[in-house]
Amino acid sequence: MASDPSAGNRPPLKVLLCAPRGFCAGVDRAVQIVELALERFGAPVYVRHEIVHNKFVVESLKTKGAVFVEELDEIPDGHHDRPVVFSAHGVPKSVPEDARSRNMFYLDATCPLVSKVHKEAEIHFRRGREIVLIGHAGHPEVIGTMGQLPEGAVRLVETVEDARAFEPAGDRPLAWITQTTLSVDDTAQIVEVLTARFPDIVAPHKDDICYATTNRQEAVKAVAPDVEALIVVGAPNSSNSQRLREVAERAGCPVALLVQRAADIPWDALPPLTSLGITAGASAPEVLVEEIIAAFAERYEVTVDSVRTAEETISFNLPRALREAAE
Missing domain, CATH: 3.40.1010.20 (4-hydroxy-3-methylbut-2-enyl diphosphate reductase, catalytic domain)
Structure with a gap:
């Protein structure tokens, strides 16, 4: 069991923070699209499916006026002139076709x-x-x-x-x-x-697995062998977050956990620790990483070192309809 904060003296804990971690350019762009649509057009702005797979992000956008639906027919008839945003994961071609047939104004936040x-x-x-x-x-x-x-x-x-x-x-x-x-x-x-x-099977010109997924997995591989446990901050329905947990296990980390936020840390599943790795899936905001570190700091005397395996400078253009609002 992890250290009890009521015990007085807190034992030392070295936290290795994986870098890169957290938001990728595609997620950042998708969240910006919803926020700028709210800023420019006012509430409500409808979003088909979770804009990204993170409950904290979705709830935050809801408080600003975003309304999440699974299908376009959930949008009330009188609201077809309101913006509707397609999530970062992409949609079948039938979805924009449906939106056009209903004369809806839509913004496509599909990751490039x-x-x-x-x-x-x-x-x-x-x-x-x-x-x-x-x-x-x-x-x-x-x-x-x-x-x-x-x-x-x-x-x-x-x-x-x-x-x-x-x-x-x-x-x-x-x-x-x-x-x-x-x-x-x-x-x-x-x-x-x-x-x-099938020796003649045609491969992609460039790897389809995105740079952010690859970079976050490489950072976990660098940290996982050197820590007693590793926490991935992310949602259970986030594919890239689940893969980070699996990568940590395969890289030799004894305990690898996927945790949505500090309140969800399963303290009883953690042994007494002297070292801990932390990373975050591509749809998890940095504030949740800070929250996790703060939770450990209540039980341990924490020191934090960053382990960086790549630099990320990629950014993606916003849809034309929103560029003016951004400027």
Whole structure:
């Protein structure tokens, strides 16, 4: 059990803070789109699906006037002139088509790196290729990517076992694409199997797993072997956050936990610690990392060192309709 704050003298705890961590450029852009839409057009601004997979971010935007819906038909008839924002994960083509048919004003907050995968899928389809999508069934990004093309045009492969069992539907050439938030190592194993079985399968020109996912996993790999426990700040439905926890376990960390915020820390699951790693998924704001550190500081004499494995300078343009508001 972790140290009891009532015990008086707090034991020392060295915290290794992974860097990069937290918000990526795509998440930052998506949140900005909702905030600027509220600023420019006033409340309510409707958002289809969670803008990013983080409860804290969603609740914060709700207090500012954002209204979250799962489908466009949940937006009241009298509000079709209000802005509606599509989430960072991307949407099937049917969603903007539906919005246009209802004369809705929509802002697309799809991460540009997800849009890149959509374009790749369309190019492969036009060139007559059967497309293999490596990803997780039911994830909004996978639903959005598969929804760019007619049903059956994209085949989903989730595991190495799926890759071994995969059989092409016909004699068309094959191409593979991926969800942007996967485990780099898991995906490499799946690609290895597909490439061995189908040597002519076409790969992406540039890795589909986004820079932020890769960078956050590399930082965890650097920290995990040197700490007794590692906490990933993130939501349970956040793919990239779940992958960070898995990466920490595989890298040799004895205890790797996914925690939404300080109130959720399972103190009884933690042994007495002298070292702790902390990172955050790409949709978790830094304020939650600070909250976690503060919670440990109530029980331990904390020192914090940052372990940086990459610099991130990428930023993405806002939709034209909002650039004036930003300026």
